[in-house]
Amino acid sequence: MASDVVVIARRLCEAHPFLGVDPRHVMAWLALCAERTFRPEQQLCKEKTYGEEAYVVTEGRLIVSRLDRKGFPQRLSVLEAPVLVGQLSLIDQAIRSATLTAEGTVVVRVIDMALWQRVAGSPTPEGSALRRVVMSSLQQQLFRTHQQISEIANGVGAAAPAAQPARLIPVVRLDEDDFAPDHVTDDLTDEQKIAAINPHKY
Numbered sequence: 001m002a003s004d005v006v007v008i009a010r011r012l013c014e015a016h017p018f019l020g021v022d023p024r025h026v027m028a029w030l031a032l033c034a035e036r037t038f039r040p041e042q043q044l045c046k047e048k049t050y051g052e053e054a055y056v057v058t059e060g061r062l063i064v065s066r067l068d069r070k071g072f073p074q075r076l077s078v079l080e081a082p083v084l085v086g087q088l089s090l091i092d093q094a095i096r097s098a099t100l101t102a103e104g105t106v107v108v109r110v111i112d113m114a115l116w117q118r119v120a121g122s123p124t125p126e127g128s129a130l131r132r133v134v135m136s137s138l139q140q141q142l143f144r145t146h147q148q149i150s151e152i153a154n155g156v157g158a159a160a161p162a163a164q165p166a167r168l169i170p171v172v173r174l175d176e177d178d179f180a181p182d183h184v185t186d187d188l189t190d191e192q193k194i195a196a197i198n199p200h201k202y
Contacts, residue, residue, distance in 0.1 A: 005031050008058050008109070011082040016136035025129035029119045030056065033109035038102040044086070047099045051089040052113040054134075057081040060106030065099045073099065081106075084137040090116040091134075 009027035033056065038044055045051050047066055061080050065073040076098065079085065088094060090113060111130075120130045 008082065012056060012133065015082045016084060016133050018132040018136040021129050021132050025125040026133060028126040029130050030109055032115055033111055036108050036110050038106040040102055040104050042102050044100040044102065045096050047096050049096050051086060051096055054084060054086040054090050054111040055108040057083045057085060058107050058109060061103040062106060063101045063103050065101065078103065084133060087134050087137060
């Protein structure tokens with residue numbers, strides 16, 4: 001059990017590097033986290049719901065998805081262990097911005113609200129390590145979001161239809177005879193007369 005925590009702590013520090021973080025201090029708060037296993041296609045958390053947990057994913061892959069305007073889930077990305085997710089719910093108690101679903105079997109260490117407040121709020125090396133890992137994970141999340149927005153923008157730009165050339169209407173030169181009274185066209189409407197003079201206009 002202890003050896004597992006050591007490995008997880010080292011891998012987490014490599015995945016979320018931040019100056020001054022010692023794996024021993026990460027190991028100290030990881031050892032306090034309960035372990036939980038999620039089955040394939042089981043949701044860790046759901047978009048638009050409140051949560052009081054963050055997860056250190058130690059094994060497996062997560063699918064990140066969000067609902068589109070029609071209410072259908074759209075897959076955004078896949079996260080692989082080790083990774084820290086769901087941390088915003090601990091920081092500001094806001095609703096979840098995405099749904100996290102286990103792609104296969106996923107094993108996590110759970111950081112609940114009580115543990116977060118006790119450890120992150122303390123002026124100890126362990127508290128500093130937790131805060132810094134969270135900050136590093138947030139930076140990476142912002143970077144991934146920026147990449148996704150760029151990819152979506154590039155995809156939309158590439159998929160946009162090419163601009164159609166403006167349709168040119170040929171210009172017909174009118175002579176004086178075109179305005180002379182004509183018994184054939186006297187009974188025509190103005191639109192019919194214009195159409196007869198310049199058939200390309202309609």
